[in-house]
Amino acid sequence: xxxxxxxxxxxxxxxxxxxxxxxxxxxxxxxxxxxxxxxxxxxxxxxxxxxxxxxxxxxxxxxxxxxxxxxxxxxxxxxxxxxxxxxxxxxxxxxxxxxxxxxxxxxxxxxxxxxxxxxxxxxxxxxxxxxxxxxxxxxxxxxxxxxxxxxxxxxxxxxxxxxxxxxxxxxxxxxxxxxxxxxxxxxxxxxxxxxxxxxxxxxxxxxxxxxxxxxxxxxxxxxxxxxxxxxxxxxxxxxxxxxxxxxxxxxxxxxxxxxxxxxxxxxxxxxxxxxxxxxxxxxxxxxxxxxxxxxxxxxxxxxxxxxxxxxxxxxxxxxxxxxxxxxxxxxxxxxxxxxxxxxxxxxxxx
Ligand SMILES: CC(C)(COP(=O)(O)OP(=O)(O)OC[C@H]1O[C@@H](n2cnc3c(N)ncnc32)[C@H](O)[C@@H]1OP(=O)(O)O)[C@@H](O)C(=O)NCCC(=O)NCCS
Numbered sequence: 414x415x416x417x418x419x420x421x422x423x424x425x426x427x428x429x430x431x432x433x434x435x436x437x438x439x440x441x442x443x444x445x446x447x448x449x450x451x452x453x454x455x456x457x458x459x460x461x462x463x464x465x466x467x468x469x470x471x472x473x474x475x476x477x478x479x480x481x482x483x484x485x486x487x488x489x490x491x492x493x494x495x496x497x498x499x500x501x502x503x504x505x506x507x508x509x510x511x512x513x514x515x516x517x518x519x520x521x522x523x524x525x526x527x528x529x530x531x532x533x534x535x536x537x538x539x540x541x542x543x544x545x546x547x548x549x550x551x552x553x554x555x556x557x558x559x560x561x562x563x564x565x566x567x568x569x570x571x572x573x574x575x576x577x578x579x580x581x582x583x584x585x586x587x588x589x590x591x592x593x594x595x596x597x598x599x600x601x602x603x604x605x606x607x608x609x610x611x612x613x614x615x616x617x618x619x620x621x622x623x624x625x626x627x628x629x630x631x632x633x634x635x636x637x638x639x640x641x642x643x644x645x646x647x648x649x650x651x652x653x654x655x656x657x658x659x660x661x662x663x664x665x666x667x668x669x670x671x672x673x674x675x676x677x678x679x680x681x682x683x684x685x686x687x688x689x690x691x692x693x694x695x696x697x698x699x700x701x702x703x704x705x706x707x708x709x710x711x712x713x714x715x716x717x718x719x720x721x722x723x724x725x726x727x728x729x730x731x732x733x734x735x736x737x738x739x740x741x742x743x744x745x746x747x748x749x750x751x752x753x754x755x756x757x758x759x760x761x762x763x
Pocket of ligand 1: 570575653751
């Protein structure tokens with residue numbers, strides 16, 4: 414049976430470097446606090462009004478396309494994962510198609526959410542399309558422009574210091590060789606959906622599961638996307654229950670990695686490179702310890718880029734590959750956890 418291989422990979426991060434010291438000027442935080450709790454030293458921010466999630470995604474895509482040795486016109490499906498889209502709708506899939514100037518191809522463009530698990534979810538979808546024979550050159554992009562949607566006051570400091578901008582992309586193709594995606598495992602549990610979320614504006618109108626939870630009961634018809642109260646309260650930014658996210662992540666990461674290894678009759682010692690979603694260096698280190706992996710079996714770059722959500726795995730994977738740390742025949746494990754909660758893993762024979 415055909416497998417799906419990564420035929421080309423690329424990433425793009427904006428030029429503007431934001432060290433922790435720059436955030437200290439904007440909110441009550443410190444370089445020590447950020448580094449000690451998250452490992453992050455700096456992140457990148459895109460140029461407002463010039464760069465967007467779509468334009469960054471297109472730049473990463475162009476590199477992946479070139480490395481795959483194909484033309485842009487050869488792409489026959491676009492899958493775009495982001496939680497920070499340019500518009501509420503349409504999604505970034507069609508926007509990146511236009512940015513890449515391949516609208517004449519009229520190929521389908523699929524937008525997926527799944528936040529920090531977006532890239533692994535996208536890989537799983539692409540794998541199914543390739544195996545079905547429906548598509549032969551799938552462009553999968555994970556891209557985020559978080560900097561335009563964060564709260565740069567003290568109130569948002571626990572979230573804002575973590576996130577950065579960037580994009581990663583891969584071209585996926587069928588292969589008959591002993592390589593490619595061995596398996597993907599995806600999971601979700603919506604119980605704690607609001608514990609790591611960007612809720613307003615939205616059509617919930619103030620109600621959550623029948624409860625007057627958010628305090629915006631004024632909207633009967635229309636006007637529910639942005640009420641005056643939301644604006645006055647500045648309740649229009651992402652929120653996170655950091656401790657719950659941390660506790661759940663350190664359980665689910667190892668669980669879903671073991672699930673992947675078991676289903677392929679492999680062990681942690683078989684992993685050449687684990688590329689975890691870059692949520693927090695402490696989470697990655699915890700996962701590394703619980704799996705008994707050595708330092709050279711895990712790739713971390715959150716120190717430089719912060720958490721770039723759907724982009725974090727393809728950026729890290731590309732960096733590891735460019736650094737010569739992933740070679741042909743290596744077993745690569747990708748694992749993600751994030752808002753939803755959603756989580757997943759992918760095992761790839763490179
Ligand atoms: C966010 C995170 C770093 C916070 O660390 P923590 O040890 O849980 O910290 P807490 O939220 O308990 O807050 C501890 C104190 O630090 C303060 N604090 C929060 N953010 C701060 C910041 N940026 N700078 C300084 N102090 C901060 C809090 O207000 C709190 O102060 P208090 O004790 O006076 O009330 C941590 O919970 C975490 O990493 N969670 C996982 C987040 C994650 O991975 N998200 C992405 C998921 S994909």
